[in-house]
Amino acid sequence: MPKQEIVPCIVVLLFFVLCLMLASVVSVYGTEQMDGCKSKCGNINIPYPFGIGRHCSMEEWTNINCNTTFSPPKPFIGPGNLEIVHISGFEVRIRNIPASSCYSQSGALVEDFSELYYDLRGTPYTFSTKNKFTILGCDTSALSKGNVNYSSGCISICDKRENLMNSSCPGIGCCQTSIPKRLKEFYATLSSLYNYTNVWSFDPCGAVFLGEQDMYKFKASDFFNIRSSLVDIPVVLNFAVSNQTCKDAKEDSGTIVCKENSDCYDSIDGTGYICNCSAGYKGNPYLSQGCQDVNECEDPNNPCEGICINSKGSYKCSCPDDSYGDGRKDGSGCTKKNKKIPVLQLTLGLGGGIVVLLLGGSGLFHTLKKRQLSKLNRKYFQQNGGLLLKQTISSHEGGVESTKIFTAKELKLATNSFDQSRILGQGGYGTVYKGILPDLSIVAIKKSKIFNESQLGQFINEVAILTQLNHRNVVKLMGCCLETEIPLLVYEFVSNGTLFHHLHENSGGQSSISWEDRLRIAAETAGAIAYLHSAASTPIIHRDVKSANILLDSNFTAKVADFGASKLNPSDQTQIDTLVQGTMGYLDPEYFHTSQLTEKSDVYSFGVVLAEIFTGKKPLCFERSQERNLATHFILWMKENNLFQLLEAGLANEKNTIQIHAVAKLAMRCLSLKGENRPSMKEVAAELDQLRGFLRQTGTKQSSGKTMSVDCDLYAIPSSSYSTDDTSGEYSMEKQILRSMNFHR
Numbered sequence: 130m131p132k133q134e135i136v137p138c139i140v141v142l143l144f145f146v147l148c149l150m151l152a153s154v155v156s157v158y159g160t161e162q163m164d165g166c167k168s169k170c171g172n173i174n175i176p177y178p179f180g181i182g183r184h185c186s187m188e189e190w191t192n193i194n195c196n197t198t199f200s201p202p203k204p205f206i207g208p209g210n211l212e213i214v215h216i217s218g219f220e221v222r223i224r225n226i227p228a229s230s231c232y233s234q235s236g237a238l239v240e241d242f243s244e245l246y247y248d249l250r251g252t253p254y255t256f257s258t259k260n261k262f263t264i265l266g267c268d269t270s271a272l273s274k275g276n277v278n279y280s281s282g283c284i285s286i287c288d289k290r291e292n293l294m295n296s297s298c299p300g301i302g303c304c305q306t307s308i309p310k311r312l313k314e315f316y317a318t319l320s321s322l323y324n325y326t327n328v329w330s331f332d333p334c335g336a337v338f339l340g341e342q343d344m345y346k347f348k349a350s351d352f353f354n355i356r357s358s359l360v361d362i363p364v365v366l367n368f369a370v371s372n373q374t375c376k377d378a379k380e381d382s383g384t385i386v387c388k389e390n391s392d393c394y395d396s397i398d399g400t401g402y403i404c405n406c407s408a409g410y411k412g413n414p415y416l417s418q419g420c421q422d423v424n425e426c427e428d429p430n431n432p433c434e435g436i437c438i439n440s441k442g443s444y445k446c447s448c449p450d451d452s453y454g455d456g457r458k459d460g461s462g463c464t465k466k467n468k469k470i471p472v473l474q475l476t477l478g479l480g481g482g483i484v485v486l487l488l489g490g491s492g493l494f495h496t497l498k499k500r501q502l503s504k505l506n507r508k509y510f511q512q513n514g515g516l517l518l519k520q521t522i523s524s525h526e527g528g529v530e531s532t533k534i535f536t537a538k539e540l541k542l543a544t545n546s547f548d549q550s551r552i553l554g555q556g557g558y559g560t561v562y563k564g565i566l567p568d569l570s571i572v573a574i575k576k577s578k579i580f581n582e583s584q585l586g587q588f589i590n591e592v593a594i595l596t597q598l599n600h601r602n603v604v605k606l607m608g609c610c611l612e613t614e615i616p617l618l619v620y621e622f623v624s625n626g627t628l629f630h631h632l633h634e635n636s637g638g639q640s641s642i643s644w645e646d647r648l649r650i651a652a653e654t655a656g657a658i659a660y661l662h663s664a665a666s667t668p669i670i671h672r673d674v675k676s677a678n679i680l681l682d683s684n685f686t687a688k689v690a691d692f693g694a695s696k697l698n699p700s701d702q703t704q705i706d707t708l709v710q711g712t713m714g715y716l717d718p719e720y721f722h723t724s725q726l727t728e729k730s731d732v733y734s735f736g737v738v739l740a741e742i743f744t745g746k747k748p749l750c751f752e753r754s755q756e757r758n759l760a761t762h763f764i765l766w767m768k769e770n771n772l773f774q775l776l777e778a779g780l781a782n783e784k785n786t787i788q789i790h791a792v793a794k795l796a797m798r799c800l801s802l803k804g805e806n807r808p809s810m811k812e813v814a815a816e817l818d819q820l821r822g823f824l825r826q827t828g829t830k831q832s833s834g835k836t837m838s839v840d841c842d843l844y845a846i847p848s849s850s851y852s853t854d855d856t857s858g859e860y861s862m863e864k865q866i867l868r869s870m871n872f873h874r
């Protein structure tokens with residue numbers, strides 16, 4: 130677009146934005162009435178659904194009769210004589226009409242309005258229980274009755290003026306009773322025992338009225354001008370739309386008059402329903418666009434200490450970049466951040482910190498860094514991989530990203546004090562919580578269950594491993610916290626669950642992941658494990674490769690997680706480990722048998738994941754009649770050339786048959802009983818990449834081709850030639866191992 134055209138565009142845009150702003154201002158501060166309708170009668174506001182004229186009101190009884198013969202004009206409900214003094218929400222206040230009678234000194238009736246009658250039947254109004262049936266006088270009795278089988282009475286007698294007190298209704302000279310809910314008809318009549326002859330000197334009159342309790346305050350002087358003293362005590366009416374509850378109205382007519390950003394409530398006395406703007410909105414819920422967002426941040430008394438950000442229906446408090454906290458005055462406020470601590474200090478702090486924990490003296494922590502590490506410290510440090518960490522860092526000088534050290538307070542805040550609702554998962558090694566950091570980024574926080582010396586190794590191990598790693602398909606360690614009794618690890622949060630979940634726990638039985646996605650996830654996982662096997666100077670064996678440890682992000686990108694079981698595997702040491710670790714169904718039979726752990730154990734487990742990806746079946750299934758173990762099942766069926774019966778329905782099409790065959794054969798090789806017959810993880814990753822057409826597209830086929838050994842060339846092995854003597858041997862060995870597995874369970 131040429132420059133000259135941009136400028137007018139911006140002007141138009143600005144104008145448009147300005148218009149929008151003005152429009153919103155008008156609607157926020159504008160009328161509560163429909164277009165073209167008067168919003169006031171005299172001094173009284175008339176909000177919709179009330180209106181002056183039938184076309185301005187929702188129904189007959191909200192059509193307000195504004196009588197202009199008065200100055201200022203006065204609003205009345207419908208055709209009746211009920212004068213409105215105030216309308217707000219569902220409450221309409223009308224002018225009080227008391228009944229009263231006054232007598233002469235001789236006991237003759239001089240002023241007689243001794244009956245009171247309201248009839249609201251057939252209207253959307255009922256008397257609010259904020260009203261009280263009240264009688265005034267010192268020789269006065271009254272009876273009242275109404276619909277809903279209501280009847281009541283009150284007698285007020287007193288003999289001396291001195292006994293009369295100023296109060297809401299002290300009980301002397303004034304008597305009050307409540308009225309029931311849903312009262313629509315009210316009748317009261319006033320009478321006297323002695324025609325006020327005994328009290329005439331201070332009380333010549335009596336009165337009875339229905340009125341808002343809170344508005345009335347009794348004074349003895351009222352007896353002399355009893356009607357005018359009651360004029361400003363309004364009668365409260367509850368208004369409700371229709372004569373149905375929200376639920377019934379929705380069921381009957383399917384519609385509710387409540388407009389957007391408003392909610393339907395059953396009226397307070399259950400005679401109908403009313404509308405109310407939703408939380409965070411204000412305005413008229415009966416009008417389109419009547420409920421407008423409240424900008425809480427404009428209020429100087431808003432609860433934010435830091436930055437206040439308004440949003441539709443709500444607002445958010447946050448802290449500036451250089452501080453953290455929830456930003457709320459009533460919360461943790463904002464605290465200036467500490468500087469990030471580089472990894473070198475992490476290493477020393479970690480080694481030192483753990484030793485301090487072991488010694489039980491937290492005060493030592495700060496001094497340790499300065500001191501020479503003691504012999505014991507050094508032993509732990511070495512044992513726990515601290516030296517290795519240090520080595521890695523010195524060899525990557527400056528190249529390693531700094532790892533954040535979180536404070537206990539920060540993580541407590543982030544997890545809402547490790548609230549139950551924040552638990553993402555629980556495993557053999559501990560609990561993983563979802564944490565929200567002050568910058569609103571989400572993390573996963575791993576807390577070990579019990580922390581004892583044997584697990585310390587594992588913890589250090591995990592830190593040691595993860596701080597070295599940087600691969601897009603490996604879950605990233607963001608930092609850790611050493612201040613707590615149990616050290617905490619903070620990871621990147623991967624939002625979309627595990628591969629296991631997507632393969633097996635989808636509602637409707639069938640997984641929705643396409644073959645292309647499955648192949649990509651497999652390739653990414655293989656790449657990540659291959660990276661583990663080769664990235665560090667000593668190979669890292671994952672030890673617990675399974676679909677539940679393959680996390681998926683929002684793009685379904687695989688992220689390999691849970692190095693709880695992994696252990697650095699120094700190549701110069703014997704590879705014997707007494708404790709067999711891993712998950713049933715994925716466990717390398719050779720490792721199970723010999724306790725010899727090699728990278729090829731991960732390859733076997735990955736083979737099981739491939740079989741899972743193929744079949745959509747769980748690695749161990751006791752409902753399966755033929756073969757509980759998926760790996761064995763898979764091998765058996767493959768040998769009988771039944772691949773496509775194994776395949777989860779809907780995966781295969783004309784284009785991917787070759788791919789499927791090739792991946793199945795790769796899986797078979799991964800599942801070889803003898804580790805030496807399995808391909809390396811690097812080879813597996815390369816093959817999967819090649820199958821995806823990845824290498825062809827990027828044109829790096831030649832260089833990568835060299836890394837593949839000849840016996841890994843997938844296409845060189847015809848499917849029929851797979852069954853060798855070696856595999857028949859495998860079969861019996863596998864049976865034997867599975868028997869022993871079943872025995873152990």
Ligand SMILES: *[C@@H]1O[C@H](CO)[C@@H](O)[C@H](O)[C@H]1NC(C)=O
Nearest residue numbers: 194195196197198199205208
């Ligand atoms: C207005 O009030 C006057 C006086 O009470 C009455 O005569 C008249 O009929 C009323 N007008 C309407 C339209 O109700």
Ligand SMILES: *[C@@H]1O[C@H](CO)[C@@H](O)[C@H](O)[C@H]1NC(C)=O
Nearest residue numbers: 235236237238322323324326
């Ligand atoms: C009280 O007033 C009523 C009505 O005016 C009258 O009929 C009655 O006789 C009076 N009673 C006394 C005791 O004055």
Ligand SMILES: *[C@@H]1O[C@H](CO)[C@@H](O)[C@H](O)[C@H]1NC(C)=O
Nearest residue numbers: 275276277278279309310311
């Ligand atoms: C009023 O009382 C009558 C007779 O006791 C009863 O049948 C009726 O249901 C009652 N009405 C209400 C609204 O309580």
Ligand SMILES: *[C@@H]1O[C@H](CO)[C@@H](O)[C@H](O)[C@H]1NC(C)=O
Nearest residue numbers: 293294295296347348349350
């Ligand atoms: C009651 O209120 C009136 C007027 O407000 C006042 O003159 C009178 O002294 C008060 N009486 C008592 C007992 O407080």
Ligand SMILES: *[C@@H]1O[C@H](CO)[C@@H](O)[C@H](O)[C@H]1NC(C)=O
Nearest residue numbers: 188251370371372373400401
């Ligand atoms: C509710 O109101 C409608 C019309 O306004 C009327 O037909 C119906 O009888 C009323 N129902 C009750 C229970 O009052």
Ligand SMILES: *[C@@H]1O[C@H](CO)[C@@H](O)[C@H](O)[C@H]1NC(C)=O
Nearest residue numbers: 394403405406407408409410
């Ligand atoms: C309507 O909303 C206001 C403000 O959100 C609230 O104070 C009021 O209690 C609500 N009324 C009802 C009947 O829910």
